[in-house]
């Protein structure tokens with residue numbers, strides 16, 4: 074069993090066959106956490122989570138979208154439901170515009186997650202220092218090491234960055250980018266009990282023959298991380314699934330196969 078902790082099955086790449094992709098996930102026992110990137114897409118992922126067993130949602134405003142949208146915590150509170158496991162993706166993306174506004178809205182989403190009592194899903198592009206600064210400033214609003222503060226998704230940092238996120242109570246999310254960048258050194262240092270797997274589909278396919286990524290491809294990521302960690306793919310799948318359930322507070326062992 075796998076837990077894809079970062080997917081975007083609501084994106085237009087899946088418009089024509091979204092239901093089939095979702096059925097494949099259920100058949101193979103892959104849990105899927107779909108991540109919203111603005112208010113509209115957050116509504117969509119909540120809707121999908123209500124429709125499909127084993128699907129969950131994260132609600133939030135992506136740093137690249139702050140230029141075209143304002144953020145109001147109240148709007149997101151209105152769509153919060155039991156299927157919502159996190160706030161995000163939020164953070165700072167240096168490829169985007171208006172870094173000051175990104176930082177401001179990031180702070181507001183940390184407050185929102187705290188109010189809702191859920192962890193954060195962080196997005197970071199060339200902004201580790203800025204992000205960890207804000208996290209430190211807001212430390213009392215984070216879940217912390219015991220409960221878990223959230224996950225740094227699509228981790229691309231070095232050993233030092235990993236250590237800093239771990240220290241702040243974050244899990245480290247790994248996806249197909251491990252095939253494009255050399256992250257072995259950092260991955261070796263991250264304790265197994267703090268690792269999460271994700272696909273970030275439709276992006277970052279780990280297969281060279283199929284461009285559109287999907288949650289089932291998580292097994293290729295699991296295989297590679299298992300190799301780096303020197304354990305079996307099965308153990309990697311089980312451990313990271315348990316980690317995700319612990320962080321996101323899914324206590325019951327839900328069987329995807331029983332309808």
Ligand SMILES: [Zn+2]
Nearest residue numbers: 079108162273
């Ligand atoms: Zn994403």
